[in-house]
Amino acid sequence: MSGWLTGKRACIEGDSPAIRSALEAAGAGLVDGGDRDIWVHVAPPPAVKAAHEITHAEWRASLDTGLDRRFLGAKDFAEQCRARGRGGAILFVGAPEQALGTDQAAAAGALGNLTKTLGVEWARDGVRVNSILTRDTGDTLGHLAAYLVSDYAAYVTGAVMGIALDD
Amino acid sequence: MGLAMAKAFAQGGAKVAVMGRSLERARDGAAEIAALGVPVHAMSCDVRLPEAVAAAFDEAEEALGPVGLLANNAGANFPVLAENISANAWAAVTRIAIDGTFLCSAEFARRRIARGEGGAIVVNSAQYIWTGFPGDAHSAAAKTAQATMTKKLAADWAPHGIRVNAVAAGFFPHADSVSGRRDEGIEPLQGMIPAGRTGSIWEFGWLSAMTCTPLFGGMTGQVIVQDGGESLRRSLIMPDFIPPRERADGPWGWQ
Numbered sequence: 001m002s003g004w005l006t007g008k009r010a011c012i013e014g015d016s017p018a019i020r021s022a023l024e025a026a027g028a029g030l031v032d033g034g035d036r037d038i039w040v041h042v043a044p045p046p047a048v049k050a051a052h053e054i055t056h057a058e059w060r061a062s063l064d065t066g067l068d069r070r071f072l073g074a075k076d077f078a079e080q081c082r083a084r085g086r087g088g089a090i091l092f093v094g095a096p097e098q099a100l101g102t103d104q105a106a107a108a109g110a111l112g113n114l115t116k117t118l119g120v121e122w123a124r125d126g127v128r129v130n131s132i133l134t135r136d137t138g139d140t141l142g143h144l145a146a147y148l149v150s151d152y153a154a155y156v157t158g159a160v161m162g163i164a165l166d167d
Numbered sequence: 168m169g170l171a172m173a174k175a176f177a178q179g180g181a182k183v184a185v186m187g188r189s190l191e192r193a194r195d196g197a198a199e200i201a202a203l204g205v206p207v208h209a210m211s212c213d214v215r216l217p218e219a220v221a222a223a224f225d226e227a228e229e230a231l232g233p234v235g236l237l238a239n240n241a242g243a244n245f246p247v248l249a250e251n252i253s254a255n256a257w258a259a260v261t262r263i264a265i266d267g268t269f270l271c272s273a274e275f276a277r278r279r280i281a282r283g284e285g286g287a288i289v290v291n292s293a294q295y296i297w298t299g300f301p302g303d304a305h306s307a308a309a310k311t312a313q314a315t316m317t318k319k320l321a322a323d324w325a326p327h328g329i330r331v332n333a334v335a336a337g338f339f340p341h342a343d344s345v346s347g348r349r350d351e352g353i354e355p356l357q358g359m360i361p362a363g364r365t366g367s368i369w370e371f372g373w374l375s376a377m378t379c380t381p382l383f384g385g386m387t388g389q390v391i392v393q394d395g396g397e398s399l400r401r402s403l404i405m406p407d408f409i410p411p412r413e414r415a416d417g418p419w420g421w422q
Contacts, residue, residue: 155362
């Protein structure tokens with residue numbers, strides 16, 4: 001995958017050492033803001049609690065990170081792509097829909113269908129949108145992410161996938 | 168599409184055994200793969216017959232050594248009204264894809280397990296497995312069976328280090344595409360796809376082969392859709408529904 005992302009500027013929001021190192025190894029320049037060709041959003045897994053024990057603040061925090069921030073960030077990124085007349089790649093990374101609590105089930109379910117919707121809505125702008133919903137944090141996650149944001153995956157958009165068996 | 172997979176495996180350095188119903192066509196494909204500089208072996212096999220599948224694996228192993236990766240591509244589809252699908256046509260399409268994928272995968276797995284080694288399998292499925300495909304009922308059933316089977320095979324063989332994944336492929340025109348027959352070619356079809364184009368066959372080959380590499384060594388039981396958004400809904404407004412038997416250009420609405 002060496003050189004797959006040469007010349008691309010990638011912004012990774014959230015923490016994933018595997019994705020960070022895989023994108024760098026593929027030649028991407030990591031940036032915090034400004035012009036970007038790639039936007040990856042990694043949401044940390046919310047704590048697992050029974051639905052009746054989740055406080056409203058916890059619920060909101062999960063939905064803010066797992067859904068709202070992702071939509072708003074994607075909207076900004078796509079707008080920037082349109083303004084400069086070039087495509088881009090968005091990748092959402094998080095836990096599987098049914099792996100944790102109800103907050104995660106709601107956020108990840110919404111995110112899945114949002115991925116499909118934005119993938120189509122922005123397809124002709126050359127902006128691709130995909131999601132990896134997994135518990136995996138290792139090398140496969142990094143490599144899969146690097147593939148999905150590269151031009152080798154130019155025909156993959158609106159796709160939601162896992163990695164491990166129980167994803 | 169199998170040739171595209173085979174070429175991508177060859178680009179990654181794999182030795183490739185090409186299996187087809189017709190030995191002549193397998194040899195044609197093998198010649199193209201050999202041009203990439205890897206050892207190739209062509210052979211014929213009817214994947215619906217377990218004895219034939221076992222014999223083909225024997226032949227491949229004799230020619231190239233133990234088989235560590237498997238691509239299940241055998242399948243067929245063509246526009247036909249459901250009421251016109253004969254029992255023979257139904258059996259041909261479903262058994263090549265469903266039985267063939269099962270028999271080849273099981274033969275592969277038994278050999279890997281006996282050797283105490285893992286492996287990887289990729290299955291060529293289709294983007295219409297979630298929606299149905301009016302005008303192609305046999306393939307709609309067959310391609311979904313391949314995808315649902317992929318998940319269960321992955322679970323059964325995870326303890327043995329054998330990974331199984333599928334690509335739910337969109338429209339990748341190639342020399343034998345059913346839709347390549349229209350006079351005006353594929354260009355009028357590109358507009359129907361959100362990405363604005365049909366897929367390039369090598370894109371399909373690359374992703375298929377990638378799932379079998381150690382780069383994706385943690386991935387199993389996944390069905391990855393690669394269709395430029397084709398299978399996704401475009402709008403709440405849909406064109407008027409015309410039953411497949413009333414469509415001017417045949418059961419698919421285009422040729």
